[in-house]
Amino acid sequence: MKLSILVNEGPYTHQASDSAYQFTKAALEKGNEIFRVFFYNDGVNNGTRLTVPPQDDRNIQKNWSELADKYKLDLVVCIAAAQRRGILDEGEAKRHGKGEGAANIAPGFRISGLGQLIEAGIEADRLVVFGD
């Protein structure tokens, strides 16, 4: 089955991003296709490289980045939601004058528009939403 995933909550405060990660991983291991994982609302906070969780805890951002690397996943962070919450790639950091090195988008993630979410709904057999 071709699936798209929507993640609407940030890491650690809510279970949603862990559940989304476990679901995505399990779906891939069972041979399903993931068309796209889209991060919206506080879900965009899954995509910052600046989180430093305690060493004896899971690193949610790193989990996503490694999964993306292994399966060539398309992890998309909503640009409008990301700008509100301070998630920037190099282009956005430059465009908004945030200075050298301000980009904090994590490896394997990219920033794009909400149209990518609608397309994910159109192209997949199922869009699975993880939120609160």
Place this chain on the structure above:
Amino acid sequence: MSEAKKFLYVNRRAPYGTIYALESLEVVLIGAAFDQAVSLAFIDDGVFQLAKGQDTKGLGVKNFSPTFRALGDYGVTKFYVEKESLAERGLSEDDLMPITYEDENDGFAEKPSLIFVDRAEMARVMRDQDVVLSF
């Protein structure tokens, strides 16, 4: 691209206090450009999003409720409102903003966008969708 799918946006939360209602509306506006069949559902505290006379001056937050009235121009003409959610909150249909659209298939006659359904009907509306986005 494949043929049009049915998208339902489920609004479950009050308009202010959290950002869910506003960011849901932002998806609806972008999604309207994709020529899909779009409906909105309002359940639980989500019914407050349609309340008349919203005034956010004291909050310092933008009052986005007028945007709902413009959605008809984007082809979003079906707002399913759950009757039980209204009753549980002491609201009646008269407490909501009048929202209408111009029916281009009927000489641009002005028609109501709000469709009041009970919980069982809402379940049927949801079952009938291809994509359900819940905020």
